[in-house]
Structure formats: C-alpha cells, structure tokens
Amino acid sequence: MDGFYQKSVKPRPRFEWSSKYIFRPLAHLVVVPLSRTPVTPPMVVMFHTLLGLYAVALIPQGQTLLPAFLMQIKTVLDGADGQLARATGQTSETGRYLDTNMDFVVNTALFLAIGAQSGQWLQAFLGWVLLALIGTTDFQWEAAHQRSRGNTFRATPEQQNDNPLVLALMKGFYNVVFGPQDRLIRAWNDGRFQAITRQARPDQLQEASQVYHTPRILDFSMNMGLATQFLLAGVCIALGRPLWYVYALYVQAGVLLLLQGYREHLTREFLKKS
Template sequence: MDPLYAKSVKPRPREEYLNSRLFRPLAHLLVVPLARTRITPPQVVMFHTALGLLAAVLVARGGGWVPALLLQVKTVLDNADGQLARATDQTSELGRYLDTEMDLLVNAALFAAIGSVSGQWLLAALAFCVMTLVLTVDFVWESEYRAARGEIFRDPPVLEGGSVRLLVLLRAFYTFFYVPQERWVRRWGERRFRAVVGPSPTGAQLKAARLAYTTGNTVAVLVNFGLTTQLAAAGACLALGQPVAYLWLVLLQGLTVLYLQSYRERAARHALRTLIA
C-alpha cells in the first residue's frame, strides 16, 4: 500500500464499502498532487460545499444527471479534505467542525430542494431529521464500540490553525446542534442497556454484556449508512427522476436503526445467559 495513502486513511472498526472501494481511492488521486501545493483542507471543504449547494439549486430546478454527478464529485472531495489533512499532518479542531457543519448545510439544502421540487415538504423535513439522527447514532455507537474495547475513538488533532473566532463559532454551533443529539442517543442507549443487565450485575456480567451490546455487527450496518452512501443513493434517485424515493429510503434507515437497537439488546441478553450457564 502507498505509504501516503495508508497515512491518509481514517481507521474505522468496520468499512463503508462504497467509500473504501471507490470514493476513497478516487480522493487519493487528488491528495497526491494537492499535498505538494499550498491548498489547505479547509479550502477543499469550502469548494466541495459550494459544489453541494450548486447541486441542491439544480435539484430545485428539476434535478437530473448533473446534480446527481455533482454530489458524487462533492463526495470525492469530501473524502479528499480529510485524507489531505491526515497525509500532511494538518488535522485541526477547526477543520473537523468545519467539515461536519458544511456537510450539514449541504444536506439541509439538498432535502429542502427535494421538498421544493416534489412538493413533499413535510416528508423532506422528516427525512432530513432522520438522516441527521442516523449519522449521529453511527458516531455514538462507534465511539461506544471502541470504548468497550479500550480503543481510542478519535486521535487528537495534530495542529490547530485558522481563525480563533471561526473556531469558537463552529464549536458553539456543534455544541448547540450535535451535542444534545449525541447526549440523548447515549442516555437512551444506556437506559436500554441497564434494563437488560438488571440492577446489580457482577463485573464479569457487565463486561460481557457491554461487549455484546456494542457488537460490531450493528456498527458494520450503520457505517454503510454513512454520508458517502447517502449521497450515492440520493444521486441514483435523482438521476432516475425519483427524488422522493430517496426520502423513503432514509425513513427506512430510521426503522433499521430501531431494529439494530433490538439486536443489541438481544445480543447482551444472550451474553448474560451464556455467562450464567
């Protein structure tokens, strides 16, 4: 494996197949020349954000192949900014917040555009909320998976850079918008876990149940609901002239998360029964 590519890849316990097989290698083709320039990861973020917003405008005007293709180019560049940051030791707190929040902006614009072109405003708003929550659950469950196994979830940024005021603003928005979601998902999941293990589990029971509850099977499913796959599915629906179909696909993902939660609980119960037996 190319050492630069190996350095640029963000390790995850399970793969988002479309990302790892297609979009990440395509992004690396851009990272190699970009690493020799003065172009920074935040600049790449702003460029792919502009492409995503342009795609949303075109969707609102009728959709078709052009916005579908722009979303895939946006995905390649979205991978490239993170890979460039890791490859050139430019990871920063500002970059992480900027990337996350610009993705949210594009997602909101895309769902608004689908609502506009289809007239299904309520369905589009609901689907946007569901997708945002699904991505948050993916984030939380991966962090819990790693914590249960004593692994580091996210390495600290290598350096900090950029405007301090912008960093404060981005951090404040993240705290306002994302932190309550993450806290709610964690608390709800922990309540469900405690209901499974009971009021006074032994240390061995608690550990076995925790490992089973944070099973990699659910992480493997959720990682493939990541943003790369989301925009690929949205692009396919747009290209086929069926933007509303994507909204229903997102709602189906929400139901899948509920099933995965029940799977986690069954896995924890099975671990407890096995330990007792």
C-alpha cells in the same frame, strides 16, 4: 505511495463499502497532487460545500443527471479534505468541526431542494430529521464500540494552533445543531444497556458491554454514512425521483431499530449463559 495512502485513511473498526471501494480511492487521486500545493483542507471543505449547494440548487429546476453527478464529486472532495489533512499532518480541531458543520449546511439544502421539487415539504422535513438521527447513531455507536474496548475513538489533531475565535464559532454551531441529538442518542444507547444489565454481576459488565456494542451492528450502521447517503440520493435524483431518497431513509431507520433489538437480545443471552 501506498504508505501515503494508508496515512491518509482514518482507522475505523469497520468500513463503509462505498467509501472504501469508490470514493476513497478517487479522493486519493485528488489528494496526491493537492499535497504538493498550498491548498489546505479547509479550502477543500469550502469548495465542496459550494459545489454541493450548487448541485442541489439544480434539483428544483428539474435537472437530474447533472446534480446527481456533482453530488458524487462533492462526496469525493468531502473525503479528500480529511485524507489530505491526515496525509500531510494538517488535522485540526477546527477542521473537524468545519467539515461536519458544512456537511449539515449541504444536507439541509438537499432536503429543501427535495421539498421544492416534489411539493412534499413534510416528507422532506422528516427525511432531514431522519438523516441527522441516522448519522448521529452511526457516530455514537462507533464511539461506544471503541470506548467499550478501551480504544481511542479519535486521535488528537496534529495541529494545535487553531484560531480561538474561529474554533469557538465552529464549536458553538456544532453544539447548537448536533449537541441535542448527540446527547439523545448517547443517552438512549447507555440507558438501554443499563436497563438490560441492571441485575448483572459486576464481573459481567465489561464483557456485556462488548457484546452490546458488537461490531456486527457497525457493519450496517457504518454503511449508512454520508458517502453512501449521497450515492443513494444521487441515484434517486438521476431517476427524477428525489423523494424516493426520503423513503430509503425510512427503511434505514427501521434497520437501525432492528439492530438495536438484535444487540439487546445478544446481551440478554450472554447474561443468561455467563
């Protein structure tokens, strides 16, 4: 069963603590029995999406512990769909887009619920924007780290029989919602590197790229993933202070800016010494 578990785990250069030590092992307990049934990963995605929407709908009603708990169950199942797909050879391009798109739907509903519960609609909107940018930064930094080392960021899906219409709809939704921020963060990432290395020698660029995309920043950014976000949001909701989660996102955004400054400093120091 260890081999089955290892097959289900997505290879990443660093790991998210809450996912590795809490949610991924719990998801495995779900994946093992599900792998013996006709249940497919997209079915799991749709179920945990509905569960997440139900959970956040309880927040404006003043409930605390139940929505907080259900959000953690949602996170377990959110990990289970991917683990099930990898363990059983059911990864697909449609599934990847579906999972990301449905996470966006639940995340949006969460901040609507925070706004309704607190009456602080501007704060809720800013939290929604920040969570999207933090998630995209995590994604783009990891992708850039892998590219700088000549690694494959995402393996080719094992299933190639996607329904063209469904896949087109999933891609279209993703491109509308995530496309602009993906381009923004990637352009910022690449633009800053180009500005720092403008005077660098050609023989310095490859190593400078690896210094700039240091795995040290991933130790922080990858721990701002959705599993950790829902754990943190759940704590705030359980305490009856959902708006505190928005404030926590301000802190995370500040940490990312500090990390950007840190890797720029590392790259400049490398260029001076090499």
